[in-house]
Amino acid sequence: MSEEMNVVELSQRIISGDRVALAKAITLVESTKDDHIELGSHLVTACLPHAIESRRIGITGVPGVGKSTFIDAFGSALTDKGHKVAVLAVDPTSDITHGSILGDKTRMEKLASDPNAFVRPTPAGGALGGVARKTRESIALCEAAGYDIILIETVGVGQSETSVHSMVDMFILLVLATAGDELQGIKRGIMEKADLVVINKNDGENATYTNLAKATYHQALHMFPVKNSAWTVPVVACSSISGSGINEVEKSTNSFFTQIHTSGYLTKHRAEQNGYWLKQALTEELLHRFYTDTNTTAKLKEIELEVKKGNENPFNAARKLLKGWGYKS
């Protein structure tokens, strides 16, 4: 995408629901190139006034729990009801593995060919903070394109859930029903964030353990204090293969959104999230402005060398470099 992009044209195509334009825009937002970041940022600003109010749902669980097949089944059930569903992913490990370990499109067969679904499962690499912000901006683009349900897949390692929590309204935790050790492998802090626990792969041999697992999770959830949303977390069993229980997941989701909408929790939670993103955006923008300032670049190189040699102390050097830095007039 080397040619100059027409922001107005691209944003109009996104707003009209053009999936190719949406994919292009997300690529710009995910890019680490300066001119792409610039374009992506203008694009988000142009699209935001057109963003519809969607339901933002995070889906997490340890690798192997069947997140992709669940999203395929759950997402298809939602498009059947007339929703437009977008699937995004946050993967903090992608900078290490140089590629996403999250569900590829081949494991979301139904959604991938569904005209009312947009699947974007491979997130950009890089620092988690950056990835989270990019995902937050991608959400806005999807909402501008008319998607009223955004599913965000995370990898279940703890760190990603915390940042995803700052952009979703609801968290679904997928678990397996197997003999014993049900709670093993679930990172501390993740269960506390769950608004719905789904026992996945409730088929074949696993089904034998479903009731036991339900009891175990109910008991575990009971240990946590009442949620700020005042919502009581249900435990639902489902099979992404047979489709059993998917309806119940959908019903629980609806009940959750009805409750947080009515109680005002959704509004309050989103306000807090917006405050969080303002702080994040300010920090990123501050750093970006400083490090890309032409006055900085030469001076920084020189002083960094002196600091490394030990001729100048880092704290003093920082103050020197920032002398005269502030609002111009």
Next chain:
Amino acid sequence: MSEEMNVVELSQRIISGDRVALAKAITLVESTKDDHIELGSHLVTACLPHAIESRRIGITGVPGVGKSTFIDAFGSALTDKGHKVAVLAVDPTSDITHGSILGDKTRMEKLASDPNAFVRPTPAGGALGGVARKTRESIALCEAAGYDIILIETVGVGQSETSVHSMVDMFILLVLATAGDELQGIKRGIMEKADLVVINKNDGENATYTNLAKATYHQALHMFPVKNSAWTVPVVACSSISGSGINEVEKSTNSFFTQIHTSGYLTKHRAEQNGYWLKQALTEELLHRFYTDTNTTAKLKEIELEVKKGNENPFNAARKLLKGWGYKS
């Protein structure tokens, strides 16, 4: 400390080795009050040219492993040899527990009354990043006061070790010799950072398992790639109570410093650390300048309200707030 501090006088007292002045200065550096931060920062700048080259040693291990008693015995052995020893601590959990869980002075009886030792075991609370920086500045103050060995106690939870690694030359990992499960409880990534493994409490019943533990740790250490310092990590057993093995710990420490001094690794490592601290200081100073700018405060409050209400998007708001922010020609 409400009265205006005389930075020049206080720094002179620190450089002359006055421990009361040193303690006062560290309190300033650890403070979260704006005027204290300002004073502390001037103080560090005044002291830094007088900082001697010390050996900076991080000491870590799970709670209960006997860090405080070990530091008491090891530190006393060092002052016996004519060294001046300062003890600092980094405790990332202190903002949760509202108080340090690290060794209090009562568990460092010998060092606490040693004229050649300075013990400051209770670190300030707050965000880890901030704590680390404060500890880094406290090190500089201790070095200006003539302490040639700085021992930094950390809590063994993983996160603190990473930040301490950016300020020490050497890491000592304390472990226990007990039946089996020796490697249990040691956070991933900590053993890779160790330059010396000390099997502590090599007395009483534990002593039975010492040889087994030595073999286990040697084997575990063998799994890691060769260290950048090219140093082969020894495993030494000691008893902080009987004093056995403390001499060997000291010898291993000396060998380590001789090697990294000769090979040039120490110089290279410190240069990298200085580069790291320059980046840290720049980020902190950038944020500090922005949030304390009088032009910012009023505007930020107003725009934050609009962002929270959803009338303005966070990314656009950040750009608006930072308009005109940069070098004032």
